[in-house]
Amino acid sequence: MPERKPVVAVIGGADCTTTEEMQAAYVGRLLAEHDAILICGGRGGVMEAACGGAKAGGGLTIGVLPGDDASEANPYVDVAIVTGMGEARNAIIASSADGVIAIGGGYGTLAELAFALKRGIPVVGLGTWKATAPDGQDIGIQVVASAEDAVKTVMDRLRRKP
Secondary structure, X not given: OOOOOOEEEEEEOOOOOHHHHHHHHHHHHHHHHOOOEEEEOOOOOHHHHHXXXXXXXXXXXXXXXXXXXHHHOOOOOOEEEEOOOHHHHXXXXXXXOOEEEEEOOOHHHHHHHHHHXXXXXXXXXXXXXXXXXOOOOEOOEEEOOOHHHHHHHHHHHHHHOO
């Protein structure tokens, strides 16, 4: 049986800065070059930019949508999964990923980070939330400075996973 391709979630805000959009597009392209499948929330902003980058690199994209209409997906989504679950879909995105790259983002991104961390999924942050446990311990978001570092870090961590 062939080995399954890694699935990497790219999470971030539907409203994002131009810098975040450019970073997301580059992350998407690099993930495609690493033969990873990109999963995201399937709508605009960071999600659309990442999907566009992945498509430009020949990759496969999955969008997990909050509503009941597949036409809500951005034009770069190959597989649109409608949930009718609103923001609860964040648990599906995080749980379906082998690794997560967070770029910017608001409270929805924070929720996805929490779901991923709780499941022990490697999380890399690029200009996103920083958090510590109540005792001051780092909770495991590996902060990086560039799109290249984000993809290299998540792919390295996935290779080391048992």
